Amino acid sequence: MLEVDKSTFETEVLGAEGKVFVDFFGDGCEPCKALMPFVHELADKYGDKIKFCSLNTTKARRLAIGQKVLGLPVMAIYENGAKVEELIKEDCTEEAIEALVQKHI
Structure with missing residues (x-):
């Protein structure tokens, strides 16, 4: 899982060929923290098929x-x-996130 920032986002995400999964999170976001280990597992599982950032x-x-x-x-x-699909807030369940990844690999 590649952590991007404002100086690398354009190159690693917007300039990438193919598909890229991006986890937008914040320091004070408890649901983000709860989902992070699961998202990292997905990166390990599907990282050879889609880029994870x-x-x-x-x-x-x-x-x-x-x-x-x-x-x-x-x-x-x-x-x-180009952003082609996203899950927002309460739609970000483990099942929905994995389904989103599987749909795009």
């Missing part, structure tokens, strides 16, 4: 707003630099 929105607020991430947690799939 995480972005701490606490340190990159403008970038998050620019990506229309206004609440947390958000799990998004990017394809060739």
